[in-house]
Amino acid sequence: MRDRVMDLIDRDEKAIGSSLKIRLFPFVADKSSKNRIIDANGKEYIDFTANWAVANTGYCHPKVTKAIKEQIDKNSFSSYTTVITETGVELAERLIQLTPGNFEKKVWFGLSGSDANGCIAKMLPLAKKRNRLISFFGAYHGQTMGSLSVSGHTAQARFIGAGNVTKIPYPYCYRCAFDKKAENCGLYCLDYLENHVFTTICPPEDVAGIIIEAIQCDGGDVVPPKGYLPRLKKICDKHGIYLVVDEVKIGVGRTGKFFGFEHFDIIPDAIVFGKPIASGVPLSGVIARKEILDAGTATHLFTTGGSPLAAAAALATLDVVINEGLMENAQKMGEYLKSRLLKLKDRYEIIGDVRGKGLVLGVELVKDRATKEPAAKETAKICFRAFQKGLVIFYVGIHSNVLEFTPPLTLTKEDADEGLTMLEEAFKDVIEGKVSDEELSRYAGW
Secondary structure, three states: OOOHHHHHHHHHHHHOOHHHOOOOOOOOEEEEEEOEEEEOOOOEEEEOOHHHHOOOOOEOOHHHHHHHHHHHHHOOOOOOOOOOOHHHHHHHHHHHHHOOOOOOEEEEEEOOHHHHHHHHHHHHHHHHOOOEEEEEOOOOOOOOHHHHHOOOOHHHOOOOOOOOEEEEOOOOHHHOOOOOOOOOOOOHHHHHHHHHHOOOOOOHHHEEEEEEEOOEOOOOOEOOOOOHHHHHHHHHHHHOOEEEEEOOOOOOOOOOOOOHHHHHOOOOOEEEEOHHHHOOOOOEEEEEEHHHHOOOOOOOOOOOOOOHHHHHHHHHHHHHHHHOOHHHHHHHHHHHHHHHHHHHHHHOOOEEEEEEEOOEEEEEEEOOOOOOOEOHHHHHHHHHHHHHHOEEOEEEOOOOOEEEEOOOOOOOHHHHHHHHHHHHHHHHHHHOOOOOHHHHOOOOOO
16 A cells, blocks of 8 residues: 555655744644544544644534534635624624733734734834833744744744843743742742843833743743742733733633633733634734724734634634533543653653643653753654654653643543553653664654
């Protein structure tokens, strides 16, 4: 039988530029359903990724596909920049209703998390009439110049972004930038912001906004310590600075709540969303204080942003996530997965840390638990071997050493158990040296 997977990989290599690629293994998707993907040769895989946390409702959910089909038959396209549609208005109204905060809000629509964070990079200084922004080491807000500028990830480090952004350490307690211990540091990283950053290079009266991920995903699935986000919000309020939370990857139910920041008892001034909002149809957006998104007319717009097709898919996605118990399942299955991963940590010294909330979990791999030297190659090999066994899992992190678990929110215990069995087999094979460097050489990953 002809190997369609390798044939398509060869064609891809000739036709598609490397700038588009984070390839971890030889995978060509052909079909998908619920929590599984079938490749071009007909092999079925359990999915622990939701394709970078997009397929929250699972693949091909019938209610979402029905909404898309009905909308495309009714009105295949209108540009919301000039032509209003009922689906767009309804979606904006519903998002405002779902968002905490007793103040007037509006919505902006785009196509990806990148352009949505680009909206923030433009509109905050315009609205506040201040030039500076603050973001974090390890942050991944996107690949456009605006979103790249507020990012702090190694993936964007070779590019020079806008000069108005100051970056500070994220509260990554496993790898504290200040070599403190979480149990007694007193949130020193925020003392550093107030007592050093504000008093030297970045006066608070010049700062329009601080943009942060409630859980820093591509930076390593890092969860901030208790009290960090509330204190950061108090600092922002004290100095009249907008607090923006990037929910592109963890929003729409993934953490067990609709927005990840809801775990931390804060109400941000602006929320950025994207990835899962329309179950794979390109759509992103910002929900923000009215004055932020009304600060200028035609200042950040995209012809296909907020299309009727995407809005219809998003409305159906919201119905499924909220009405079919997907947030509750994310919390339940997240606790189950985490408990199993902690048991795995007891058996394998290569696992340095297990962390996360709901169905966004990170397993950080190290060569030595004392030195915490990142085990980047081993992480890539485990992903590769797990794929060979029938499990799709990706890795992230500023050191490329964190296995990321972001499965569809429809994940079942049966699929979780089957996937974890494959994962442990992959751990054993890599530790025993059964995966060669040569096998991995074609897949550069991060």
